[in-house]
Amino acid sequence: MPVANHDIAEIFSHYAALLEIDGANAFRVRAYQNAARLIDGYAASVADMVRDHEDLTELAGIGADLAGKIEEIVETGRLAPLEELERRMPSALVELTTLPGLGPKRVKALYDALEVRGLEDLERAARSGRIRGIRGFGQKTIDKLLQAIDARRDTHGRVLWLEAERAAEPLLKRLRGVGGVSAATVAGSFRRCKETVGDLDLLVACSRSAEVMERFVTYEEVEEVVARGTTRSTVRLRSGLQVDLRTVPAASYGAALLYFTGSKAHNIALRSLAAKRGWKLSEYGLFEGRKRLAGRTEPEVYRRLGLAYIEPELRENAGEVEAAQAGKLPTLVELKDLRGDLHCHTLATDGADTLECMAQAALERGYEYVAITDHTRHLRIANGLDSRALSRQMQAIDRLNGRLGKLTILKSAEVDILEDGSLDLPDGILRELDVVVGAIHDHFDLPPDRQTDRILRALDHRYFDVLAHPTGRLLGERDGYAIDIARVMRAAADRGCFLEVNSQSKRRDLADAYCRMARDARVKVAISTDAHSVTQLDSLRLGVAQARRGWLGRGDVINTRGLAGLRALLKRR
């Protein structure tokens, strides 16, 4: 198993954090951070590139030194300078910098003065009063640190995107009700549709900021007002979620939205671009001296910088700025492009609604088709169907089809991929299905080679169409099973199979970087909900967001095709 891009990225990222605490040059630190992000999101395997003697310095931000360090990591799995640094600076210090209010400088000061190495050390030192003596630490700072440690115990930082949306909506509604507010929205990683959100960044365009701030800090869910200013405030909600609010005049709204949407790296890239022309870009606008060149809307700012408009989902400084300069941005898939859903369950197994209800709901959403993909017999816990039960469901589908206007219910199943890679139902019945979706539900801990071989054998099956939740990850709960994703992609491309982009909030599986990898490998995806109830059919937008983060366009997604076009792509013609 070669060293994964993610592993290299983690090492660089960790090294950057330790260097920063050590007081290294900030731009040197940034160079490692940039490299980490580049490699983490890079489609091709960097380890393969090293093996093939490709010139890594061709990559933006990778020079001779970093190229050498990448080779070292690929070849040894380690980075000697990091290990050397770790002898002086305990690794656990990095975690301390993730506490709000504690940055690299203060962590270093605590370590130097009191040998504080981790959360427990910090708490002890704070409670004992020893921190008081250190320059720069007053009682208020210490109180906030203790609070932050408590909060850390309660939440584990990030929340799923869907939970963030639930927290944001009532708050936005409240702020929109204030007089003089012309716009209110959530920016930040939420707007970029990342899988999880660390905090909410609200942006309000208004003429009377004081009133907006007052409404904000008096919201009933606010547990604590962390900071309060005239244009910017921060609160912590009872749920533990931190919310930042920034107010701007309407003339700056676009520039502010751009700025607060980030990512930070994207902002830096844009500001550098502005600086090259002698301009200055801030949240107040794009300026030449005192003259405002743009700022009211985002498209205006991009246009003035000579860039095509960049969708929020792409703003990670992962090649989108260069693509926008060259006019080579992809046209991203949109929710309205989707013509149907290829993964959902009914009461027959572990769904909550009947076949009729699910079909009716699909019809109401204007779909041309919906695939009913109940589990198969191996998944006993979900009451998986055997051939006979599935046959009965197929007959029920036959009776329903034709009575539902333009909607066609596709006969399908989420077939278990068994430990040896064979499928859980005999060919006789698989042949009768319109589409075969396959998935792994057990033996998550096979060694990478065996797990990969297991999937490859399933893809080899003559009737296999779509690999559901391809890596099996559950955000915040477990990583995906260990597989060689590049091999899986190559195999899927060879065999005319497709990968699912699972829309469930907790799955978002494929990951964004893997969506992009699929595009490069010329593997098409199905954006599906895996809905276990009628309401979950609406999670399709999360799958779309995920695909957009992975640079996918309409053509990359099989269920943007009409029914005839879809059938033409599947193995049964």
Add this chain to the structure above:
DNA sequence: GCCGTTTTCGGCCCGACTGTTTTCAGTCG
């Protein structure tokens, strides 16, 4: 540590807020 159509050295994004300050460093986004 990276980078270069003014540069191979000297730059590298910009501003708000807090707390502990006698004028500003640290943190955050």
